[in-house]
Amino acid sequence: xxxxxxxxxxxxxxxxxxxxxxxxxxxxxxxxxxxxxxxxxxxxxxxxxxxxxxxxxxxxxxxxxxxxxxxxxxxxxxxxxxxxxxxxxxxxxxxxxxxxxxxxxxxxxxxxxxxxxx
Amino acid sequence: xxxxxxxxxxxxxxxxxxxxxxxxxxxxxxxxxxxxxxxxxxxxxxxxxxxxxxxxxxxxxxxxxxxxxxxxxxxxxxxxxxxxxxxxxxxxxxxxxxxxxxxxxxxxxxxxxxxxxx
Amino acid sequence: xxxxxxxxxxxxxxxxxxxxxxxxxxxxxxxxxxxxxxxxxxxxxxxxxxxxxxxxxxxxxxxxxxxxxxxxxxxxxxxxxxxxxxxxxxxxxxxxxxxxxxxxxxxxxxxxxxxxxx
Amino acid sequence: xxxxxxxxxxxxxxxxxxxxxxxxxxxxxxxxxxxxxxxxxxxxxxxxxxxxxxxxxxxxxxxxxxxxxxxxxxxxxxxxxxxxxxxxxxxxxxxxxxxxxxxxxxxxxxxxxxxxxx
Numbered sequence: 001x002x003x004x005x006x007x008x009x010x011x012x013x014x015x016x017x018x019x020x021x022x023x024x025x026x027x028x029x030x031x032x033x034x035x036x037x038x039x040x041x042x043x044x045x046x047x048x049x050x051x052x053x054x055x056x057x058x059x060x061x062x063x064x065x066x067x068x069x070x071x072x073x074x075x076x077x078x079x080x081x082x083x084x085x086x087x088x089x090x091x092x093x094x095x096x097x098x099x100x101x102x103x104x105x106x107x108x109x110x111x112x113x114x115x116x117x118x
Numbered sequence: 119x120x121x122x123x124x125x126x127x128x129x130x131x132x133x134x135x136x137x138x139x140x141x142x143x144x145x146x147x148x149x150x151x152x153x154x155x156x157x158x159x160x161x162x163x164x165x166x167x168x169x170x171x172x173x174x175x176x177x178x179x180x181x182x183x184x185x186x187x188x189x190x191x192x193x194x195x196x197x198x199x200x201x202x203x204x205x206x207x208x209x210x211x212x213x214x215x216x217x218x219x220x221x222x223x224x225x226x227x228x229x230x231x232x233x234x235x236x
Numbered sequence: 237x238x239x240x241x242x243x244x245x246x247x248x249x250x251x252x253x254x255x256x257x258x259x260x261x262x263x264x265x266x267x268x269x270x271x272x273x274x275x276x277x278x279x280x281x282x283x284x285x286x287x288x289x290x291x292x293x294x295x296x297x298x299x300x301x302x303x304x305x306x307x308x309x310x311x312x313x314x315x316x317x318x319x320x321x322x323x324x325x326x327x328x329x330x331x332x333x334x335x336x337x338x339x340x341x342x343x344x345x346x347x348x349x350x351x352x353x354x
Numbered sequence: 355x356x357x358x359x360x361x362x363x364x365x366x367x368x369x370x371x372x373x374x375x376x377x378x379x380x381x382x383x384x385x386x387x388x389x390x391x392x393x394x395x396x397x398x399x400x401x402x403x404x405x406x407x408x409x410x411x412x413x414x415x416x417x418x419x420x421x422x423x424x425x426x427x428x429x430x431x432x433x434x435x436x437x438x439x440x441x442x443x444x445x446x447x448x449x450x451x452x453x454x455x456x457x458x459x460x461x462x463x464x465x466x467x468x469x470x471x472x
Contacts, residue, residue: 001205001209003121006205006208006209009209009212010212013212013215013216016221017219017221017224017225017226017227018225018226019224019226019228022228022281024166024169024170025161025169025170025172025182026161026164026166026169026384027166027280027281029154029157029158029160029161029384030158030276030277030279030280030380030383030384030387031276031277031280031281032154032157032189033151033154033155033157033158033273033276033384033387033391034273034274034276034277034280035273036147036150036151036154036273037151037269037270037271037272037273037274037276037277037387038270038273039147039150039151040147040148040151040266040267040269040270040273041266041267041270041273042147043143043144043147043266044263044266044267044270045258045263045267045464046144046464047402048142048144048145048401048402051142051143051144052142052143054143054200055200055201055202064143064200064202065202065207065210066207066211066214068193068196068197068200068202068204068207069204069207069208069210069211070211071150071189071193072193072204072207072208073208073211073212075186075189075190075193076208078186079186082172082173082182082186083173084173084182084183084186086186086187086190087124089183089184089186089187089190090124090187090190090191090194091124091127092183092187093184093187093188093191094127094128094131094191096184097131098131101135103134103135106135106137107135107136108135108136108137109135110137110140110399110400140399145398145399147266148265148266148269148394148395148397148398149394149395149398149399151266151269151273151391151394152391152392152394152395152398153391154391155269155387155388155389155390155391155392155394155395156388156391158384158385158387158388158391159384159385159388159391161384162381162384162385162388163346163376163381163385164346165284166283166284228281228282237441237445239357242441242444242445245445245448246448249448249451249452252457253455253457253460253461253462253463254461254462255460255462255464258464260402260405260406261397261405261406261408261418262397262400262402262405263402265390265393265394265396265397266394268390268393268425269387269390269391269393269394272383272386272387272390273387275383275386275387276383276384276387278383279379279380279383282380284378284380284381287378287379287380288378288379290379290436291436291437291438300379300436300438301438301443301446302443302447302450304429304432304433304436304438304440304443305440305443305444305446305447306447307386307425307429308429308440308443308444309444309447309448311422311425311426311429312444314422315422318408318409318418318422319409320409320418320419320422322422322423322426323360325419325420325422325423325426326360326423326426326427326430327360327363328419328423329420329423329424329427330363330364330367330427332420333367334367337371339370339371342371342373343371343372344371344372344373345371346373346376
């Protein structure tokens with residue numbers, strides 16, 4: 001299975017339902033954010049400890065899986081519509097972040113790179 | 119390149135910086151939503167037509183790629199921490215949605231499945 | 237009715253249910269974002285024209301009102317917990333934005349202030 | 355100061371810059387979500403304890419105030435555009451929630467009302 005084949009499945013799904021006109025980049029960004037909001041709702045009242053064991057509660061685990069699948073679906077669909085290679089974009093972003101957050105200065109710190117000094 | 123190898127790169131990146139203690143499922147859900155918010159900001163004032171051609175403006179195209187990479191990164195990292203197989207979860211969700219949204223009833227409609235009748 | 241009296245109603249509501257321990261600033265920020273996500277879901281597939289007439293469809297109008305009330309509730313509750321005077325904060329922000337976006341340069345443009353020139 | 359007068363200030367601000375055409379309900383919902391995302395970013399890596407004392411760090415306190423003011427601004431502007439009385443909507447929502455979450459059953463529990471039994 002590849003990112004590309006998942007994107008093809010999602011494109012076929014939309015085409016069979018004539019949903020392409022809804023799937024503008026702007027609308028897909030909103031749908032992605034809407035699904036992310038549903039993911040937040042699962043975690044919002046949990047302590048850090050409870051959030052770590054969320055997958056051992058089957059109904060909650062199922063909700064988490066489904067919401068993450070929805071986020072993934074809209075992210076892949078949006079990348080397809082915009083013709084962005086997500087895997088390549090991520091590798092480039094990791095390289096950029098490697099320069100912004102050198103391991104010796106960023107170690108154990110959650111600060112933004114602009115506050116790491118240099 | 120596979121989802122798994124990207125997750126390993128992200129896990130290594132976090133480990134080298136001792137960021138694991140920040141990467142709880144709850145915190146990663148928030149970071150995912152924060153990056154999604156940045157993606158929304160690029161599209162919020164665009165008309166549908168402008169949103170369709172956003173990739174032909176190089177500085178904007180670059181921002182879109184970077185923000186989508188950030189969303190992807192946190193989604194992969196969260197799935198790794200929760201030991202969720204994202205590809206499998208997505209295939210299952212597509213099957214569920216195929217039943218919720220039969221092509222003949224959902225055609226050309228943006229309604230939620232609860233409103234499609236039957 | 238004042239912001240302060242609404243905050244008191246919300247504080248009483250939480251206290252009667254012993255929900256204060258859930259209402260940390262972090263958790264309330266997540267809940268605020270979760271409700272904002274539900275608001276997005278109402279608008280995500282609408283054209284600009286459809287979004288303008290959403291209030292003339294009673295079931296949709298009702299959902300919009302309820303989700304906006306939820307966003308307002310968590311925003312007020314979070315401000316109360318953090319002891320932030322929202323009205324004062326907004327007046328200050330309007331003054332800051334007046335300087336960042338001078339009317340003669342920002343007219344008819346959706347650009348960020350950093351791109352307005354000077 | 356009233357909600358109504360703040361909305362008038364925001365409407366004047368937009369009118370002076372000829373921003374009304376950007377301020378559709380759909381676009382304002384996105385802007386609201388974008389600002390909420392920025393608020394999340396401040397809290398995402400904080401422990402519950404750190405999030406409780408965020409206002410004692412002046413630069414962070416300032417960011418929190420500004421982001422909450424931005425969220426408030428877009429919420430008020432959206433309510434104005436849709437002609438929704440936010441205060442009335444909130445009072446009605448509190449009454450609805452009072453029925454969904456009776457104090458004796460909801461006490462100390464973060465469950466959704468559908469799981470409270472009856």
